Every structure is written in structure tokens, then in C-alpha cells.
Amino acid sequence: MKTINKFLLSGILLSGFLGSAQAVENVQPCVQYAQAAWFIDGQSPYQAFNQCRNGASIGDPHITTFSGLYYDHNFPGVYRLMELNDGSNFSVLVRNVIDKAQAVSAYTITSAVKFQWSDHTLEIHRGKPAILFLDGEKITLKNNKTAQIGTVGYISRKGTSFFVADNDADIAVVVNAYEQYLDVTVTVPNNADTLGLLGNTANLSLHEDNGPELLVSADPSDPLINKTSRVDFANFVESWRIADEGVFSEGDPADDPDYAAKIYTLADLTAKQLQKATNKCNDLETDSESFNKQGCLFDVGFGGKTFMKSNKNHQPSVLRLDVLN
Numbered sequence: 001m002k003t004i005n006k007f008l009l010s011g012i013l014l015s016g017f018l019g020s021a022q023a024v025e026n027v028q029p030c031v032q033y034a035q036a037a038w039f040i041d042g043q044s045p046y047q048a049f050n051q052c053r054n055g056a057s058i059g060d061p062h063i064t065t066f067s068g069l070y071y072d073h074n075f076p077g078v079y080r081l082m083e084l085n086d087g088s089n090f091s092v093l094v095r096n097v098i099d100k101a102q103a104v105s106a107y108t109i110t111s112a113v114k115f116q117w118s119d120h121t122l123e124i125h126r127g128k129p130a131i132l133f134l135d136g137e138k139i140t141l142k143n144n145k146t147a148q149i150g151t152v153g154y155i156s157r158k159g160t161s162f163f164v165a166d167n168d169a170d171i172a173v174v175v176n177a178y179e180q181y182l183d184v185t186v187t188v189p190n191n192a193d194t195l196g197l198l199g200n201t202a203n204l205s206l207h208e209d210n211g212p213e214l215l216v217s218a219d220p221s222d223p224l225i226n227k228t229s230r231v232d233f234a235n236f237v238e239s240w241r242i243a244d245e246g247v248f249s250e251g252d253p254a255d256d257p258d259y260a261a262k263i264y265t266l267a268d269l270t271a272k273q274l275q276k277a278t279n280k281c282n283d284l285e286t287d288s289e290s291f292n293k294q295g296c297l298f299d300v301g302f303g304g305k306t307f308m309k310s311n312k313n314h315q316p317s318v319l320r321l322d323v324l325n
Helices: 029-041 230-239 271-284 293-301 305-314
Strands: 006-009 012-015 052-058 062-064 069-072 077-084 091-098 108-116 121-125 131-134 137-139 146-149 153-158 161-166 171-177 182-189 217-219 222-229 319-324
Touching (some): 029 052, 029 171, 069 293, 077 182, 108 171, 222 230, 230 319, 271 293
Parallel strands (some): 222 319
Antiparallel strands (some): 006 012, 052 062, 062 069, 077 091, 121 131, 146 153, 153 161
16 A cells, blocks of 8 residues: 555654554554554544444543444443454453542442453552553553453553554554553454444444444434433443443443433533533544544533543544433
């Protein structure tokens, strides 16, 4: 593939800037694409090129599926964020806990993420610095270093940001680790058959083989809004809960395993809270497609201004899911 002004850094072929990584021989396109963006500034890629898709769990947390649907996941517990439905047994789990640092507990934050292969596991826990477990044993990974995960993948560190690659499936995950929470962005091939909270690369309705179909209908007044019922949404979220809270090596288990029925929306804010959030979000708003106004209103309205940095830096412009009361 011929490109102009291209250069090679540590095996990463770049052309121009983010989103323009080019495939080269013996290099996995999606891992290469994600690593190019991560290599530049330690952040997750905003958008994928035509061979790959991104899905994300950001902040408290806002989830963007591989198909571009955006929703808030305000439930504690261990959840299957993404799994390959190809018999490889590769999956990414997240543990969400109620944010007790805030005066209200209207939302949750991701405290740990776990990568699972048939014969290996890797965990990243929030902390200053982040805490890592490889195959159940705590490890130290120095800045700008890489550790192999058997023959199945590797993890690289740059400051508080970690890059995890799967050697076989061409999947890359960027984890930005903060003392309070984790941001997780997953890059997969367009044709990957995926399950979990991030959905499938080609399915907006989020219908999965072993989960209920999340029925989504378009809002005729706004093409960027899709609607679903509270019951359907709760059932969909609950279908990806992992019953075994001990799947992680250590840390803070979920507070209430039955919390999924409690869904917070902007309608739960008082008029005063909403006005305060609107004023702050108007000041924060930019022309960048990474800024999501409704996500900002949710964060600030429920006391989560702390999370606006991650939302502003990572969250792409997507189709919003409106959960109906």
C-alpha cells in the first residue's frame, strides 16, 4: 500500500496523524492502527479506519458500542465488555463499583479490567500507580516497557496508559488508568464476531446469540437519538453480568448485585441541577467530535465533573440511546 510522507517508529507505520495508519506486511492492521494513535499521545484513537471498529467504556462509564450507539452504564458488578464469539475464549471483563468519593451514588466507575485467554489472564486495577496482575501474580511494568503475555499477546506502558494487544485476533485495547477509575477502548476488525456490552460490529440493535435483543427505535425528531424501554435496557445490561465476583484477583467487589434495575437518566436531575450542568457544559463545549453534550450533562449533573477530561478527550460523536421511563 503506497502512502505519502510515511515513517516507521518501533514497527508502527504512520502516515500523517491519528487514524491514518497503513497496513504493512506481517503487521496486524487494527493493532497497528490503535498503537499508532496510542504511540503519539498515550490516548485512545477517536475513530477507526475502514478495516477496524472502536468500542469504549469511558468515565462513569459512558459506553460506545462498535456500531456507534452510546449509552450510560450506571450499574455496579462484573460485566462482559467484549468477547470473541469464535471459540478462542478471548474476552475483556470490567468491574464497576459505586463511586463513593462523590456525595451522590447515581453512577458507577470502572475499577478494574481483566483480559482472559485460554491459558493466560491479565488484570489492570485503578490506583496511583495502577496495579497489574499477570496470571494471578502481581507484576511491575516500568514506564516505556513491554511485557509478554505468554505467546498470546503483550502489554506496553506509557505513563498511566497501557496498550494490550492480542497476537492472534488482531485486537488492541487501550486502558487509561487513573487513581479513581479506568477508561477502556477496544479496537477490533470490522468482521469480528463480538458479544458483550460493546455489541457486535455490524448490529445496532445489539442482538446477541446469548443475550436478549435490545429493541431500539429511531426518534423521528432527531436522527442521532435512538430509544429503548427501561425494561429492555435493564434486561440487556443484566444479560452480560458475571455472577462470580471473585473473578478478579483482589479489590473492591460490587456493592449491590441487584442494582441493574435502577437506571438514572437526565430526567432524574432537578431543574436546578440541570441548569447548573448546562452552564458548565456550555463552557466546556468544543467543536471537536470527541465532545458529547449529553454525556457532559450527565457527568456534571450527577456531580461528576472529574470525568469530563476523559469524556472530552475520548468520546466520539455517536448515536445516543435514550432510555425511556
